[in-house]
Amino acid sequence: MSKTQIPASVKNQLLVKSGGRCQYRGCNISLYQDIVTKRDFNQAYIAHIIADVPGGPRGDAKRSPLLAKDLSNLMLLCSTHHRLIDVADVQGHTESLLLEMKKEHEERIERVTDISPNMQSHILTYRANVGNFTPEISYKTVSQYLQPDYFPAMSDCIDLSLSNSIQRDKDAFFWQMELANLEAQFNRKLFQNFTKGEIKHLSIFAFAPIPLLVRLGTLVNDIYTCRIHHKVRYPDTWNLDDDKTEIKYKVIEPAKKNKTVALNISLSASITNDRIVKVLGHECDIYTLTIDNPFNDYLKSKKHLEDFSITVRQLFNQIKMEYGETTPLHIFPAMPIAKAIELGRVWMPKADMMLHIYDQNTFTGGFTKAIEIINA
Structure with a gap:
């Protein structure tokens, strides 16, 4: 237990730098609000990295008295992690490790609070x-x-x-x-x-x-x-990166001889046209939007999503010109989550064809119509 009376000015600086949250890596819990009731509640502990007495955790005969009130030697912690570093696992919490945690946390708080309102x-x-x-x-x-x-x-x-x-x-x-x-x-x-x-x-x-x-x-x-945001499997993240490498989207057009029209979106996997014919019959024109070697984790960058948006917008316009805006467009998708949302955002409710969206389900024996999206 600390015997040093920390000056109010130092306490206030620590509170600001920590954002009022536990500085233990991975915790970040608010120390001034009860997690259940959401009421204001002070559960903060000020811990010394180098103990304020030589015999304390990570204490040192010369440095302990010098750093006892020094902001650089203090961390704001919850009760669980205060006890962990000072009692339960002192050996596992070295000075260098705690300094790393403090630095990471305070830099993160600085970045967040530096963002424009x-x-x-x-x-x-x-x-x-x-x-x-x-x-x-x-x-x-x-x-x-x-x-x-x-x-x-x-x-x-x-x-x-x-x-x-x-x-x-x-x-x-x-x-x-x-x-x-x-x-x-x-x-x-x-x-x-x-x-x-x-x-x-x-x-x-x-x-x-x-x-x-x-x-x-x-x-x-x-x-x-x-x-x-898109769930990328490798690396494990919800963020698309800023890589500008292009993925070429290919559009395969039909002979345009039927009144029924479908769009085969083969991006995360390949859909063969016979699976669409099984649902709509042979009298159906099928456009295909695809890439080389479709697979389920290819979407990595913001540019891939932006290029997809442009391609789909142009394709919607082209198909409407050929078949008219009163003709429904049957969509059979195998595509990443973010692109499914973006496809919906690109669709113009007052100008585009109505959409019939199909879902693949092994239990039901293939594609079945899931929802219809009508134009205004």
């Missing part, structure tokens, strides 16, 4: 069951990915998900139920606040079946300024 972003999350998998997306897991360009506008997410749903995408009522919830939640939590001017920018984190992601994109549209 107009760079606030509301975190929008949406998740729905994908097969037997139930994704988890929370404020704690994704808020870090806004930096360094943005910071959270509030300490929670705007979540559009249907809570605790037991319906799966093979179930008869799954699409109807999820679609109704998504539209209702969007109108209640987003649209009204946007019209009031309370939302300036969205950071979108989503994990759901592709048809629902496309619908989410149509709701966001280009009315909202946003950044679509």
Whole structure:
């Protein structure tokens, strides 16, 4: 236990530099708000890296008295990590390790608080069951990915998900139920606040079946300024990088002899046209949008997403010119999450063809129509 009376001015400096949060690596818990009740509650401990007495943790006969009140030797910690470094595992918490933690934390707080006030972003999350998998997306897991360009506008997410749903995408009522919830939640939590001017920018984190992601994109549209985050498997991140390397998108056109038209999007996997013919019949013209060697983790950069947006916009225009805006466009997608949302954002509700979005499900024996998106 420290015997030194830390001056109020030093305490205040430490509080500012730490942002009022535990400086132990990976903790970052607020020390001035109860995690359950959200009420103000001081649970902060000031810990010495070099103990203020020679016999204390990491103490030193010469340095302890010199550093007892020095800001560079102090850390703000929660009770758990204060006890860990000073009692439970002193040997595992060397001076150099604690100094690294302090430096990392204070530099992160400095970066966040240095962001211009107009760079606030509301975190929008949406998740729905994908097969037997139930994704988890929370404020704690994704808020870090806004930096360094943005910071959270509030300490929670705007979540559009249907809570605790037991319906799966093979179930008869799954699409109807999820679609109704998504539209209702969007109108209640987003649209009204946007019209009031309370939302300036969205950071979108989503994990759901592709048809629902496309619908989410149509709701966001280009009315909202946003950044679509994408779950990259390797390296493990939700951020697309700034690499400018191009991926060439290829459009394969049909002979244009039928009234029914489909778009085969083979990006994360290859879809053979016979799977589409099985659903729509032989009297169908099939456009294909693809890349060389489609695979499920190819989307890495912001440029890939931007180029996709341009390609799809041009393709929508081309197909509408050929078949007319009253003809539905049947979309069979194998594509990354971010591109599904972007496809929806590119679609123009007052000008483009209505969309029929299909979903591949082994349980139902192939592609089946999941949702229809009609134009205004």
